[in-house]
Amino acid sequence: MTEPVAKNKNSIPDFLTYEGQLGELIRNYNWSATPLGPISQWSQSLKTTVNLMLNSANPIWIGWGTDVTFLYNDAYIEILGTEKHTWALGRPVSEVWEEVWDICGPLCKRVFEKGQASTNNDMEFYLKRGDFLEEKYFSFSYSPVFDESGNVGGLFCASYETTDKILSARRNRTLSALAEKSLTEKTIATACAAAAETLGKNPKDVPFAVFYLTNDKGEKAELVQRTGLGKPAESLFPENISLNDKNLREHYLPVAEVITSGKPVIAAVSAPGLLPHGPAGQPVQQVIAKPIMNSSAKTIGAIVFGINPTRKLDEDYHTFFKMAASQVSKAIQNATATENERKRLEELAEIDRAKTTFFSNISHEFRTPLTLMLGPLEDLMHHTPIDSKVRETAETAHRNAMRLLRLVNTLLDFSYMESGRMKAKFTPTDISQFTASLAGNFRAVIEKAGMDFIVDIPALVEAHLDRDMWEKIIFNLLSNAFKYTLKGKISISLSEESGNAVLRVTDTGVGIPQAELSKVFTRFHRIASASGRSFEGSGIGLSMIKEFVLQHNGNIWVESTEGKGSTFTVKIPLFQESSALTLAANVVSANNAVSLQYNHEAETTLQNNENFIEVTEEDNLTATDTILIVDDNKDMRHYLKSIMEKNYKVLLANNGQAALNMSENHDISLIITDLMMPAMDGLTLLKELKNRPRTSLIPVILLTARAGEESKIEGFETGADDYLVKPFSAKELQARIRSQIRIAKARGHIKQELNNLFMQAPMAICVLKGQDFIVEMANDNMLSLWKKDAAAILNKPLLDGLPEAKAQGHGKLLEQVMQTGNEYVDEESPFYNENNGNKERLYIKKWFKLIC
Known part of the structure; x- marks a missing residue:
């Protein structure tokens, strides 16, 4: 043409x-x-x-x-x-x-x-x-x-x-929607459903999609979601596909192949008539299956996409499917993480419920034996003629049984609080008289400690209170103030401010470090190394007080300056909703049983404020060995004393610092110390004792209520000679004391024999101890070589008393022997000695050896 x-x-x-x-x-x-x-x-x-x-x-x-x-x-x-x-x-x-x-x-x-x-x-x-x-x-x-x-x-x-522009915008909308959904869905089922819904809104790029996830055993793939498919397609995509039967799985589109290989697969559709048509009524001829991955990059399923029959599967289209599968994987990963976290929280909640139930049950179980302890003890003290020694023992038992009862009651309150069963029962109460009555229980013990107790409680209008809770708030705050105030004053005030009752408890005690202020109401938190009358406590008192205050729809906070004191402020509404009120008599006096518990404990901590009690030689003229007992609990100190005073001279100290001072002024054969004490704890005392030449060989037995393996290991690594967990047998303690004193005497005898041998040796010998190379012994020949008097260098660091030795490199040689354990021998080398400004050169043979 x-x-x-x-x-x-x-x-x-x-x-x-x-x-x-x-x-x-x-x-x-x-x-x-x-x-x-x-x-x-x-x-x-x-x-x-x-x-x-x-x-x-x-x-x-x-x-x-x-x-x-x-x-x-x-x-x-x-x-x-x-x-x-x-x-x-x-x-x-x-x-x-x-x-x-x-x-x-x-x-x-x-x-x-x-x-x-x-x-x-x-x-x-x-x-x-x-x-x-x-x-x-x-x-x-x-x-x-x-x-x-x-x-x-x-x-x-x-x-x-404009095809590229339209396709890119359309696919990006789908991917963006998938990404958004992946962050919001909380379960795997809803994550898959949301992804399927999003893909279903783009039928041109995704004519259909099918989601499969493996079961827990990984033996089969289960259909969890689909979009765009009709009932005829069920034969191609069954509810379950076996992953182990190779012959069976080949009958289906490439779900099993993708899951087992972890790689994408493109497959032709053998029966396109069973699948829905794509755009322009064209039958879908191909599918692409992509793996679904978990957070560990392990294949846990597959998603099968129908491919648009009016578009070629070019690089851009392939990337779209890859990113869509990735977003589905991410959604499932996020949902899995959320489900795991939910299950973890449910398990923790179940553990918490079990713990709370246990606390409640055990607290109730404690009350029966406590009743059978307290009753007979009270009968013994008040109705039976007994001598003073037996009475003192009975009073100690009764006092500690009462303390145990208070701890049991605290534990029971804690279990109620944890389970959410604690509900305030409000009654109209004369808050001024009631608070003054509660505070009055502490006046005697505070003034006995030599401190002022200031009560500023004017008459206020009647308030709605849960009396038991308010009582515990007052007693706990005053008890804490007394515990951490050794001198000065404690004051309690009550005022009305804008329809609120405002209670303030102020002390001139040790104060709270700034870093700890935000944690004081956190349950189980205890301030490390806090200096007070006692280190005893559960760490839940203030957290429970906060809960009591919250039950009153109020607030509590603390202001404190370390070294100057603290002020705890409680603010509660004077009136509660009428529906929360219960009718009761307007009682203004304190619960005597509760106040007795707090007063007994305060009395004990007051007696703990002694520096030490010394038992003189006249107390036990036959005893030759002296034992120092260190414990912040007075009853424990005197119980241990009663065990040992027949056979030993006994010294008492209520904290590590007092014990350390006493160890420098007395010849002590053995020290028994508690671990947890104010001022200086047992481990710190142990370290100080082992680092001092005079006390380094004194055997130390640690007593503690902490029964964990870690505590024992820490004690032995610090240098403890023995470790005993409370409660303990008196006979076992006596046996361990005898054993440690016998070992210490044998060690001392060997040391003295070795010392005599060194002192009489014809060569110059010295014994150095510790990392500072303290001169523990130097014979006359060594003192003559150094041109030093014994008083000028014994029990002092060698390199401080003999600086010329350090200048000539002896310090490095000593450190090398200490670190490696290998002896050092030099047959002949010069040593320059200085005396009154004159330098003398000597040739000596040096031999350094580590003694364990």
Whole structure:
């Protein structure tokens, strides 16, 4: 279908001089067979339009004449497709774009019949370009071209493709929605359902999707969610797929293969009729299956995506599926983490409930034996004639049984608080009289300690209180103030401020470090190394007080300066809601049993304030060994004394610092010390004793209520000679004391024998101890070599008393022997000695050896 053209370029019509493919095709095309006729007969308007089209870099086609004959330029070849290229030239546009003529035809008709232009943005088309319909998007304009007669001679279409833009925006919306959902869903089921719903909103990119997750044993894949599938597809995607039966799993689309391999799989659909159609009614021919991964990068499932049959699976499309599967994995990971955390919290809550139940049950169980202890003890003390020694023992037992009862009651209150069963029962109460009555219980013990007790409680209006809780608030705050105040004053005040009762308890005690202020109401928290009358306590008192205050719809806080004192402030509403009130008599006196418990304990801590009690030689004229007992509990000190005073001289100290001072002034054979004490605890005392030449060989037995293996190890590593856990047998303690004193005496005898041998040796010998190389012994020959008197260097660091030795490198040699344990021998080397400004050079043989 060609018509002859001129042989040389000069004969080519001016409007067809374009040298591209379409320039040549148009020049050589047999236009005589078309409605346009031969080129020589074309109108000038057509020639001008063709010239404009060919020389444009933008995709353009024109349709001319009544049959709308199709012409296009080189840039339009990509839109047309290689299959239609050349074939489409000279044909009616309705044939060229037959598959989309239902859209383009009316627009074209409007141009020719009405001469109206149109602009169309991001229009969707399914173009047949080869063997499939392809989803494409274009923005284009249809413009009329008027001929010489003034009528519409043709249509001018400038267009450009926007497919990439549309697909990218559509897919990004889906991925963004998946990412958003992955952060909000709390269970695996809802995470999969939300992901399926999101994917279902994009049926063009995801005609359908199926989610499979492995069961707990990993032996089968279970269908957990799907979107876009009808009932006929159930044969392709069953509820369960065995992962162990290779023959069976090959019957299904590649779910098992992806799960077992952990790699994506693209598969052809063998029965497309069972699956829903994709865009433009085209059957889905392929699927892509992607693995679902857990947080450990282990495959736990697969998601099968249907592939849009009108789009090629190019790199961008593949990336979309990869990212979608990744977002689904992330959603499942987040949901799994949330579910695990929820299960962990449920388990912790169950453990907490069991613990609370145990506390409650054990507290009740304690009350029976305590009753059987306290009753007979009270009968013994008040109704039976007994001597003073027995009475003192009975009073000690009764006092500690009462303390145990208070601890049991605290434990019971704690269990109620933990279980949420603690509810305040409010009754109208004269808060001023009631508070003053409670505070009065502490006046005697505070004034006995030599401190002032200031009570500033004016008459206030009647308030709504839970009397038991308010009583414990007052007693705990005053008890704490007394415990940590050794001198000065304690004051309690009550005032009304804006409808609130404001209670303040102020002391001039040790105060609270700034770093600890935020933790004082935290349950089980205890301030390390706090200096007070006693180190005893459970660490739950103030946390329970806070709960009591909160039950009154109030607040509690503390202000403190370390070394100057503290003020605890409680603010509660004077009146509670009427529905919370209960009718009761307006009692203003304290519960005697509770006040006795607190007073007994305060009395004990008051007696603990002694520095030490010394038992003189006259107390036991036959005893030769002295034992120092260190404990912050007076009853424990005197109980231990009663065990040992028949056989030993006994010294008592209530804390580590007092014991350390006593050890320097007495010849002590053995020390028994508690671990947890104010001022200086047992481990610190132990370290100090072992680092001092005078006390380093005194055997130390640690007594503690802490029964853990770690405590024992820490004690032995610090240098303890023995370790005994409370409660203990008196006979066992006596046996251990005898054993340790016997070992200490044997060690002392050996040391003395060795010392005598060294002192009589013909060579210069000294014994150094510890990391500072303390001169423990030096014979006369060594003192003569050093030109030193014994008083000037014994029990002092060698390198301080003999600086010339350090200058000559002896310090490094000693450190080397200490660290390696290897002896050092030098047959002959110079030693420069200085005496009164004179330097003397001696040649000596040196031998350093570690003694364990």
